[in-house]
Amino acid sequence: MPSLRLAALCLVCACATTPPPPSEAPPGVERHADAIDWAKAGDEAAQVLAGYLRVDTFNPPGNETRGAQYLADVLAKEGITAELLEFAPGRSNLIARLPATGPANDKPLCLLSHIDVVPAEAVAWPKDKGPLSGVIDENGVIWGRGALDMKGMGVLELMTLVWLKRANVPLARDVVLLAVGDEEVDNLGMKQLVEQHWSRLDCGQLVNEGGLGVKNLLFEGQTVFAVSVAEKGALWLRMTASGEAGHGSTPVPSRAPTRLVEAVKALSTRTPKPQIHAALYELLRRIGEQKGGVTGFVLQRPLLVDWFVTGRLMSKPPTRAGITNTCQVTGFDGKGSAPNVIPSQVSAIIDCRLLPGTTPEAVLEELKGLVKGVEGIEFTVLNADGANESTWVDPFFDALARQVVKGRTDVVAGPVLSPGYTDSLLARPKGTRAYGMVPFEVTQEELGTMHGRDERVSKANVTRGLEVLFRAVVDVSVAP
Numbered sequence: 031m032p033s034l035r036l037a038a039l040c041l042v043c044a045c046a047t048t049p050p051p052p053s054e055a056p057p058g059v060e061r062h063a064d065a066i067d068w069a070k071a072g073d074e075a076a077q078v079l080a081g082y083l084r085v086d087t088f089n090p091p092g093n094e095t096r097g098a099q100y101l102a103d104v105l106a107k108e109g110i111t112a113e114l115l116e117f118a119p120g121r122s123n124l125i126a127r128l129p130a131t132g133p134a135n136d137k138p139l140c141l142l143s144h145i146d147v148v149p150a151e152a153v154a155w156p157k158d159k160g161p162l163s164g165v166i167d168e169n170g171v172i173w174g175r176g177a178l179d180m181k182g183m184g185v186l187e188l189m190t191l192v193w194l195k196r197a198n199v200p201l202a203r204d205v206v207l208l209a210v211g212d213e214e215v216d217n218l219g220m221k222q223l224v225e226q227h228w229s230r231l232d233c234g235q236l237v238n239e240g241g242l243g244v245k246n247l248l249f250e251g252q253t254v255f256a257v258s259v260a261e262k263g264a265l266w267l268r269m270t271a272s273g274e275a276g277h278g279s280t281p282v283p284s285r286a287p288t289r290l291v292e293a294v295k296a297l298s299t300r301t302p303k304p305q306i307h308a309a310l311y312e313l314l315r316r317i318g319e320q321k322g323g324v325t326g327f328v329l330q331r332p333l334l335v336d337w338f339v340t341g342r343l344m345s346k347p348p349t350r351a352g353i354t355n356t357c358q359v360t361g362f363d364g365k366g367s368a369p370n371v372i373p374s375q376v377s378a379i380i381d382c383r384l385l386p387g388t389t390p391e392a393v394l395e396e397l398k399g400l401v402k403g404v405e406g407i408e409f410t411v412l413n414a415d416g417a418n419e420s421t422w423v424d425p426f427f428d429a430l431a432r433q434v435v436k437g438r439t440d441v442v443a444g445p446v447l448s449p450g451y452t453d454s455l456l457a458r459p460k461g462t463r464a465y466g467m468v469p470f471e472v473t474q475e476e477l478g479t480m481h482g483r484d485e486r487v488s489k490a491n492v493t494r495g496l497e498v499l500f501r502a503v504v505d506v507s508v509a510p
């Protein structure tokens with residue numbers, strides 16, 4: 031804790047940051063959304079989602095062509111042609127485009143989702159509301175794997191395209207629906223689009239998963255929509271210890287397993303320094319602005335955040351991951367053949383996640399330095415992707431943030447750095463501004479159902495989410 035005198039000094043000198051004012055929607059564009067009966071549109075979207083959840087796209091193996099075909103059938107009924115691009119047998123991406131009505135004044139706006147979902151243990155779910163049930167229960171809740179991650183958002187994007195067409199919204203740029211496969215394992219679907227088809231996609235901005243609205247995130251009664259504008263990079267390593275092979279009955283210090291244990295111990299002494307990303311300062315500023323009072327005063331001032339909030343952020347694993355370069359041992363590989371045989375090589379697998387501004391090379395050097403006292407240790411790089419980010423001074427970011435808080439006094443939206451990565455990480459190096467926001471408002475318990483059991487989303491969320499997304503898309507793509 032800082033001394034009182036220093037703290038007092040901070041209070042005097044710390045200024046609230048003054049960001050540029052957010053952009054606004056062109057006048058009169060609300061009429062396109064106001065003309066739609068959203069309750070009815072929400073009912074329809076809920077039915078479409080229920081059907082989509084019943085399509086088995088567990089990855090592995092994926093089978094995303096089934097999901098892509100389901101979406102293509104919905105579009106076909108509206109007279110929108112979809113293109114299916116196979117990236118492996120039975121696995122396809124989908125592209126569907128509404129072209130600009132006149133000359134385009136901007137690059138395409140892309141709506142991205144992934145078709146695949148992580149596996150689910152059906153026995154752990156309620157019998158009549160299983161992961162492939164697509165049941166809409168008596169409380170208007172839609173059940174199934176992917177309801178939140180991310181078939182729900184996929185349907186909001188699909189129906190946004192459908193409603194742009196039905197409502198004859200004049201477009202000043204192409205709006206492109208992208209539904210891809212294999213996001214949950216190797217990102218093969220997005221890699222195909224980025225490597226082979228980007229010249230004709232060339233998304234100026236895109237919306238994807240990343241953040242959603244979490245109720246009571248920091249304060250009781252306040253929902254925070256953290257819109258992901260940056261994602262940490264990933265450095266995956268194999269750390270191999272070598273030593274003399276031998277008999278288990280005769281331990282000596284130069285054995286590979288002993289060395290590996292020492293090296294892992296050495297890595298655990300890492301004490302990464304907190305680095306608060308500019309996006310997090312901005313999110314806290316917006317939270318503070320709405321919260322008011324002494325807490326709000328502190329949150330609006332980066333210097334005071336450094337002094338008074340960093341400790342709290344470091345004390346919880348999810349927030350600590352957002353402000354440090356993390357490295358975690360996630361498994362071990364050995365070449366042992368029997369309990370009494372000491373192998374000549376054993377390895378640990380390490381997953382490091384890097385903040386923007388930190389290179390994979392720098393972290394590798396740091397780890398090498400930590401284990402330099404242990405003999406026979408070598409690192410192999412399995413994967414190295416640097417972090418990347420998009421500016422949030424952007425009309426589409428503003429539109430998403432504006433629409434999701436509209437009419438609500440208990441909701442705040444702002445940019446954030448996401449500790450995990452999504453397909454957005456692949457799009458940003460192509461010059462696309464990528465934002466992660468699923469316009470659903472969930473409790474912390476519901477958030478835990480993503481990749482867990484009982485994944486579900488309410489029809490109310492689908493209805494409001496569709497309207498929010500449609501309005502945000504119209505704001506930045508409508509022709510004058």
Ligand SMILES: [Zn+2]
Nearest residue numbers: 144179180239
């Ligand atoms: Zn996802």
